Amino acid sequence: MDIMANVLLAAGASPAMAHSIAEVEDFVGIASAVLINVGTLSDDWVGGMKLAAKKAVELGKPWVLDPVGCGATPYRTQICAALLRLKPTVVRGNASEILALAGASHTTKGVDSTAAATEALEAGMQIAQEHGCIVAISGAEDLVTDGSRVLRAANGVPMLQQITATGCSVTAVVAAFVSQFPQQPLEAAAHALSYFGLAAELGAADAKGPGSLRVGLLDNLWTMSEQQLLVGAKVHD
Numbered sequence: 001m002d003i004m005a006n007v008l009l010a011a012g013a014s015p016a017m018a019h020s021i022a023e024v025e026d027f028v029g030i031a032s033a034v035l036i037n038v039g040t041l042s043d044d045w046v047g048g049m050k051l052a053a054k055k056a057v058e059l060g061k062p063w064v065l066d067p068v069g070c071g072a073t074p075y076r077t078q079i080c081a082a083l084l085r086l087k088p089t090v091v092r093g094n095a096s097e098i099l100a101l102a103g104a105s106h107t108t109k110g111v112d113s114t115a116a117a118t119e120a121l122e123a124g125m126q127i128a129q130e131h132g133c134i135v136a137i138s139g140a141e142d143l144v145t146d147g148s149r150v151l152r153a154a155n156g157v158p159m160l161q162q163i164t165a166t167g168c169s170v171t172a173v174v175a176a177f178v179s180q181f182p183q184q185p186l187e188a189a190a191h192a193l194s195y196f197g198l199a200a201e202l203g204a205a206d207a208k209g210p211g212s213l214r215v216g217l218l219d220n221l222w223t224m225s226e227q228q229l230l231v232g233a234k235v236h237d
């Protein structure tokens with residue numbers, strides 16, 4: 001929750017984290033977009049997640065699902081499937097999570113991926129077609145699909161995998177971008193992934209390891225100029 005909220009602030013967004021069933025619908029009312037992240041799943045949070053998703057759909061606001069650890073336990077897989085039925089605008093997961101969400105037989109080891117993004121493209125396209133959403137699969141090259149088109153975002157550094165919740169954080173940036181371009185969620189998601197990956201590339205130049213890369217990532221999300229983004233972003237068909 002710390003890095004995710006700080007990434008959003010550095011990107012110029014305004015995060016608020018809420019999960020209580022007593023207030024979550026009111027928060028959706030004032031939000032531009034909703035992110036549901038099942039990272040630290042527990043029964044009492046699931047009620048808040050479902051209320052938030054339903055309210056977002058009712059109000060016509062975009063909502064984004066991060067199926068963290070989908071496939072790791074039957075409970076997690078079942079909750080992610082139930083959330084998927086509540087019509088997210090975008091799903092962003094790693095390859096293992098997307099394979100599990102599509103019902104493919106695949107062995108996962110928790111919240112980290114055991115597969116490459118390309119291995120989950122077919123599964124992602126299937127989810128996108130069946131549920132009418134955008135699916136973004138992160139990895140060495142991120143793949144974003146609406147079920148027919150595929151955009152590729154080729155920024156990032158491998159060491160992002162050694163900083164916990166960078167996947168969660170990039171999903172939050174996806175939600176922020178989609179809030180600004182709700183009619184173009186495919187493009188918004190791809191460019192969010194590219195912006196995040198480019199900030200990591202710029203931060204990696206001075207990083208000694210995951211700790212300083214985490215700092216450099218936040219700093220570069222904050223300082224990146226429009227020119228740096230235009231020159232460095234690698235989004236292509």
Ligand SMILES: Nc1ncnc2c1ncn2[C@@H]1O[C@H](COP(=O)(O)OP(=O)(O)O)[C@@H](O)[C@H]1O
Pocket residue numbers: 093094095111112113138139140141142155156157158159160161165166167168170193196197
């Ligand atoms: N091998 C890699 N090379 C470059 N960037 C990567 C690589 N693997 C993941 N990333 C980037 O790290 C971020 C988190 O992705 P990922 O590790 O796949 O998600 P998660 O943390 O949910 O497993 C994304 O921005 C992604 O593009």
Ligand SMILES: Cc1ncsc1CCOP(=O)(O)O
Pocket residue numbers: 038039040068111112164165166167168169
């Ligand atoms: C370590 C851990 N455990 C439950 S959620 C979480 C963070 C996962 O973050 P990410 O999906 O970005 O790797």
Ligand SMILES: [Mg+2]
Pocket residue numbers: 068069093094111167168
């Ligand atoms: Mg993740």
